[in-house]
Amino acid sequence: MSKVLVAMSGGVDSTMAAFLLVERGFDVIGITFKNFDLNELTPRDAKRNCCSIELINNARQACGMLGIPHYVIDRTEVFRRKVLDNFRDSYLRGLTPNPCVRCNSLVRWPELISLANQMGADYVATGHYARIGKLGGENRIFRALSAGKDQSYALWGIEAGYLKRTILPIGDYEKSDIRKIAAQHGFASAEQPDSQDICFVPEGKYSDLFGKTTAGDIINVKGEVVGRHKGLINYTIGQRKGIGIANQHPLYVVNILTDQNRIVIGNERDLYKDRMELGECNWFISHYTGMILNCKAKIRYRHEPSDCSVEIKGPDRAIVDFSRPQRAITPGQSAVFYDNDMVLGGGVIVSVP
């Protein structure tokens, strides 16, 4: 019987991932990573996030119902180094980071695989809405069957070698079906609302993570000073609310000039760009420097994949040209490449020249 470790947050998706694997006859072990201590990060208490005691207890209770072992594994240190510090640092540099992507790539998968090795397990699994499929005998990530819930965007950075040991049990299901199965079998998490926020900023107030920030000028696209901003961390490209400048047409943040501590505002049309540069690229397909790839790219979690051509510029760099300009290409966010439903790879948007 194959042994599989399932990363369980305590939410309904990962609980059902474990359930489905038990049903399929795997020897399942539940793992809950404790990645941070919310009391240390944001003293205001929030119950619903993936490292709260309540959710850890949900996971433990679910494992009890499934009759499988459950372990809580403290990974506070590595999570702080690889995700939290980068999150803070990125915001301070005027970027809009994607911590879930970094967590999957640098914490969740490597730590799961390492634990699997230590515990003699064959596979690792999570409750992501995405699928693992084969292409030419090799495992690849595919979009979930449930298009509205697809989370393949968050998985582009996983080391390709890990895919042959990865199972994504819920990628073939609709969210509503997952809830239904959970309810039928009496799991408490069936009723839990979906998590919308970043796990370590449960109320969406990430500014709590920063100390005082430095105010600076707001300029227009012509370079004229038109107002003051409250610190770069409060702004992201495409943002309309909270700029505080009256105008007859809506105004948007169109650029963040970190080295000058300035934000640039403009009209809707100023948001459209057709080129971006990527760093930290990870590929699931064979590739070489100079290769040009025609595919679709997704530049944020909720973005319709759009036609582009990608020029691979080095082991982890690429330049992307879109067929049509895209709205609010945001440095710090991930760009993920697809061939139909298959994830080809991705990278972090470094600049929009």
Next chain:
Amino acid sequence: MRKIYLDHNATTFVHPEVFDEMKPYFTEKFGNASSIHEFGRIAKAALEDSRQKIAGFLGCKPKEIIFTSGGTESDNLAIKGVAFALHKKGKHIITSAIEHHAVLESCHYLEKNGFEVTYLKPDSSGRILPDTLKNAIRKDTILTTIMHANNETGTIQDIAALAGIAHEAGVAFHSDAVQSTGKIPYTIPELGVDMLSASGHKFYGPKGVGLLYIRENIKLVPLNHGGSHESNLRAGTENVAGIVGLAKAIEIAYRDMKVEYERLQRMKDAFISGMRSRIKDIMVIGDQQNCVPNTVNVSFNGIEGESIVLSLDLKGIAVSSGSACASGSINASHVLLAMGIPPEQAHGAIRFSFGRANAESDIEYILEILEREIARIRGISPLYGKA
């Protein structure tokens, strides 16, 4: 799968004789010990008989024992109770860096409320040297609290010497004896303490019951307010069934002490020498000359304690590592770090605590599984053998 329980310092099963003794107090003898009628009198008699029995084994007066919900409550009551009673005399408390969280967190709480606390460092074997205590005592010191046996290493402190030093300076002395009670034969006069905490479930009694010995002349402020139970020191209807069980557990422990002590010591010796001959690069932690007979703390170089605990659990062997937090995750042991054990070795440390759930014939099986699992984990460890 064969299941082996090697975590008796975490908790023990309830001894069948203890369980039998408790049963009537859940059903026909259910009275409230404060009630005036016969039901109450029966419960009250059981309560006071238990107190007397325990006082007999510990060598103190019955009225010097008050019953609590366990070790944590006893520690809280002793430390905060004395601090609140004596705060006008002084606001300095001395403890050690290797105490249980029940003591450390009580001290942290007092620090946040205007008290000063000195945390004594042990030597590398985990012992607090008398001179260390002597040098830490100040004019405004009101309490010293140092544990009898450590939960992680089993190392026993020379409580008589330490209490003597505190008393010379007129400072009250409390000891958390949760890990020694029932494991080694002591009496209160031998230890010379003013207060002492013990907990039923560490020696085959039930969970949720413990005691605090308080020498007659020691004043402390209660933490629970309500009825006049337990000499006005611990309001709340007494857990009579639990207290009856606690008394029976102490009786059994003292009755069987010599035989059980020797049996556990033989098992421990066989286990340590078996490990030394079969597994390379290990370090046995703690003072083996001054140690409870059931506890072995070992660091396996080059691997994480976490992987050992998890792997052994999957093989049916229950051990522990470090101290578990509310979420159940494993943190590095503050005890081992305070002893000056390097963090890499502290991370690879495992506590084996033997007891009545084990037979001497289990040792060979445990060694076999342990040898195999350590070799397997070291085989995939990037840290082992590549230094």
